[in-house]
Amino acid sequence: MPERLHVRKTYKLYVGGAFPRSESGRTYLVDGDNAALASRKDARDAVVAARKAQPKWAAATAYNRGQVVYRIAEMVEARRAEFKSLGVPGKEVDAAVDRLVWYAGWSDKIAQVIGNANPVAGPYFNLTAPEPTGVVGVVAPASLLGLVSVVAPAIVTGNTVVVLTAAPQVAITLAEVLATSDVPGGVVNVLTGHAAETAPWLASHDDVNGLDLTGIEDAELATELERAAAGTLKRVRRPGVTDFTADPGLAPMTAFLETKTVWHPKGF
Amino acid sequence: MSDLRSLLHGLPGVDKVGVEARAAALGTRSVKTSAKAQAIDLAIRMVDLTTLEGADTPGKVRALSAKAVRPDPADPTCPSVAAVCVYPAMVPVAASVLRDTGVHLASVATAFPSGQAPLDVKLADTRDAVAGGADEIDMVISRGAFLAGDYTKVFDEIVAVKEACGDAHLKVILETGELGTYDNVRRASWLAMTAGADFIKTSTGKVPVAATLPVTLIMLEAVRDFRARTGRQVGVKPAGGIRTTKDAVKYLVLINETVGDDWLSPDWFRFGASSLLNDLLMQRTKLTTGHYAGPDYFTLD
Numbered sequence: 168m169p170e171r172l173h174v175r176k177t178y179k180l181y182v183g184g185a186f187p188r189s190e191s192g193r194t195y196l197v198d199g200d201n202a203a204l205a206s207r208k209d210a211r212d213a214v215v216a217a218r219k220a221q222p223k224w225a226a227a228t229a230y231n232r233g234q235v236v237y238r239i240a241e242m243v244e245a246r247r248a249e250f251k252s253l254g255v256p257g258k259e260v261d262a263a264v265d266r267l268v269w270y271a272g273w274s275d276k277i278a279q280v281i282g283n284a285n286p287v288a289g290p291y292f293n294l295t296a297p298e299p300t301g302v303v304g305v306v307a308p309a310s311l312l313g314l315v316s317v318v319a320p321a322i323v324t325g326n327t328v329v330v331l332t333a334a335p336q337v338a339i340t341l342a343e344v345l346a347t348s349d350v351p352g353g354v355v356n357v358l359t360g361h362a363a364e365t366a367p368w369l370a371s372h373d374d375v376n377g378l379d380l381t382g383i384e385d386a387e388l389a390t391e392l393e394r395a396a397a398g399t400l401k402r403v404r405r406p407g408v409t410d411f412t413a414d415p416g417l418a419p420m421t422a423f424l425e426t427k428t429v430w431h432p433k434g435f
Numbered sequence: 436m437s438d439l440r441s442l443l444h445g446l447p448g449v450d451k452v453g454v455e456a457r458a459a460a461l462g463t464r465s466v467k468t469s470a471k472a473q474a475i476d477l478a479i480r481m482v483d484l485t486t487l488e489g490a491d492t493p494g495k496v497r498a499l500s501a502k503a504v505r506p507d508p509a510d511p512t513c514p515s516v517a518a519v520c521v522y523p524a525m526v527p528v529a530a531s532v533l534r535d536t537g538v539h540l541a542s543v544a545t546a547f548p549s550g551q552a553p554l555d556v557k558l559a560d561t562r563d564a565v566a567g568g569a570d571e572i573d574m575v576i577s578r579g580a581f582l583a584g585d586y587t588k589v590f591d592e593i594v595a596v597k598e599a600c601g602d603a604h605l606k607v608i609l610e611t612g613e614l615g616t617y618d619n620v621r622r623a624s625w626l627a628m629t630a631g632a633d634f635i636k637t638s639t640g641k642v643p644v645a646a647t648l649p650v651t652l653i654m655l656e657a658v659r660d661f662r663a664r665t666g667r668q669v670g671v672k673p674a675g676g677i678r679t680t681k682d683a684v685k686y687l688v689l690i691n692e693t694v695g696d697d698w699l700s701p702d703w704f705r706f707g708a709s710s711l712l713n714d715l716l717m718q719r720t721k722l723t724t725g726h727y728a729g730p731d732y733f734t735l736d
Binding site: 211214218368371372373374375395398399 | 725726727728729730731732
């Protein structure tokens, strides 16, 4: 009997609910595994997928979005062994699952906390409610907890995201979790490769509404991206060095929310 | 009219596998940078900007006509489209905006989209549109008669509508999605050209299968062979389902490889489309600004 050949896995992109290779055909080696190397056109396609998914995801009830994010937590839990085999410590998987559950809970509570019934001098109800910003480009940190900590707050409020990451194994394994967690295709899109190559295209893209630079370590690049994002008045989040084990607070969610205020006559 | 029948049934059969493979192969060409910029501008100049909805209002038609003249208000170098295409009732509205702009005004007529009406109704429809200011008429053939083999009836209708058009150009819509076979597409093309069509057009856009590359390839071959036989050049207009710049460029490649430069002009080739224009404008903006454009920056209609 010849020895059985080991079937190795290629880590491909995650765009629109499918796992395509890069349109450029490029791959690169990461810790001995083949991964797709995303190009600017993959970023373009991912934005199209994210834009297409956004209205329906935003229109889903907060309760439903919370359930979906909770489902992600369940599925990460089920893949614990696989994450461990990629070198993610058990404690970090715990923290990632807890973080997902925490954000899932915020889904139908954030509006009560940051929304308001405003007192106004006139016969009106004046109500403020948060609404999702739209499509958010995210440069993600390499760790599982970091990745979850930037993706979950953006999507739980109704945004869709295009994630750039330099850690294909963990990110694409999480994408496989998302693909089996009732997350509609296109809500999260994952591109693996070099942020320096693809992030500028997201930053200047007219159809991207927000940019999260948490995963960018090169300060000069981050500044350049902020400048490019200013061309279309994107919301930009650049928290700098972050301790992901600490309580994240509401800032990661509120960074990509718009405030809608409605005046409604009363007293007829 | 046994001549007509023997002409149409004497045409060689279409090699289905061959034409689909040829169209698919030509669709893989990569057109980049300056060639792409030229292709985009040519495609914009070839667009028949179309709105054919029951919900069309004078306001919408006026806005669409203004967009046809200046598709990108932010960029004066952006060319106008070839024509605006509307229902006959909206022709006077569009005419008031398009007068002296160089943009043609096309109107569908002859009981569009089904064509199931008596001939005198179709002719009255056509005359009204021309009187209202349309200089191009898009007529539909009677697919029912064509499929039943009554070629004479279809032929006579086209001749009668052509006469009712006067000086207006006549585009004949074959509705290839309802013809069933590629052989029928080739026959209908020849039938329309023989009857005097200035353009042959694939579809109304109102049935599920609209313009496809193979069908357009067959029609391009038909106009090429027709010119070789009779000396008269006829234009081609694919319509319906062409939404992206990539699609449009595939059609331009198809023209270049099938009939050559003579048809690479808005006088001889048109795209019947509405959402295509915005994609062309976004790609054009991408080339001029260097970053990706978004749909929020262009008008919806």
